[in-house]
Amino acid sequence: APIDFCEWEHSSKKTSIYYENRLISPDYLYKLIIALRIKREADTKIKSILEIGAGAGTLARCMKQINPDAKYYIIDIPGTLYFSYIFLRANFKNSKFKIITSKSQFLENEDADFIFISAELYKHIPKWDIDLVINTHSLGEMSQPMVNSYMNLIQNNLNVSYLYSLNRLLQIPENVNDDID
Numbered sequence: 001a002p003i004d005f006c007e008w009e010h011s012s013k014k015t016s017i018y019y020e021n022r023l024i025s026p027d028y029l030y031k032l033i034i035a036l037r038i039k040r041e042a043d044t045k046i047k048s049i050l051e052i053g054a055g056a057g058t059l060a061r062c063m064k065q066i067n068p069d070a071k072y073y074i075i076d077i078p079g080t081l082y083f084s085y086i087f088l089r090a091n092f093k094n095s096k097f098k099i100i101t102s103k104s105q106f107l108e109n110e111d112a113d114f115i116f117i118s119a120e121l122y123k124h125i126p127k128w129d130i131d132l133v134i135n136t137h138s139l140g141e142m143s144q145p146m147v148n149s150y151m152n153l154i155q156n157n158l159n160v161s162y163l164y165s166l167n168r169l170l171q172i173p174e175n176v177n178d179d180i181d
Contacts, residue, residue: 005032005065008091027058034136035062038164046070046131050158052150053138057084061091063134064113073115073130075122085116122153132162140167 006022016025050073054060098112103124133154139147
């Protein structure tokens with residue numbers, strides 16, 4: 001693999017090791033495995049990726065390393081979107097970045113490598129062609145109506161070729177007794 005397939009330079013040295021002159025962390029390896037699994041399963045070149053809940057942006061970094069020409073959209077809550085923006089900006093210094101802050105900006109046709117969309121604007125996303133939608137872990141943190149709303153976006157409002165979802169149920173229904181054995 002290219003030498004830049006490693007943890008980023010500012011990663012904690014307490015949670016990373018050097019292996020064959022590369023800084024490696026469990027988080028980076030985990031996200032890289034997901035990215036490589038997606039690459040193996042996708043039978044076409046991925047040109048556009050939409051990640052719902054990118055967190056710090058580690059998976060986005062891995063996906064962009066594997067698919068450098070792909071346009072990468074990230075939907076997240078504003079505070080977390082800020083962290084992924086900073087992280088990806090530090091790792092892709094020559095890339096173009098766009099932050100969507102209003103409905104009208106969806107209609108602007110700018111050539112950006114990374115597009116950041118605040119979660120409260122996701123319902124205004126136009127009918128884009130998206131090769132791959134990714135969600136890892138955040139759907140399990142959402143209410144069922146919110147999950148249904150995102151699934152509606154994926155199924156009815158976008159033209160999606162692939163969906164990669166890795167989630168577990170973290171919610172306890174309200175009518176279940178708190179004394180779970």
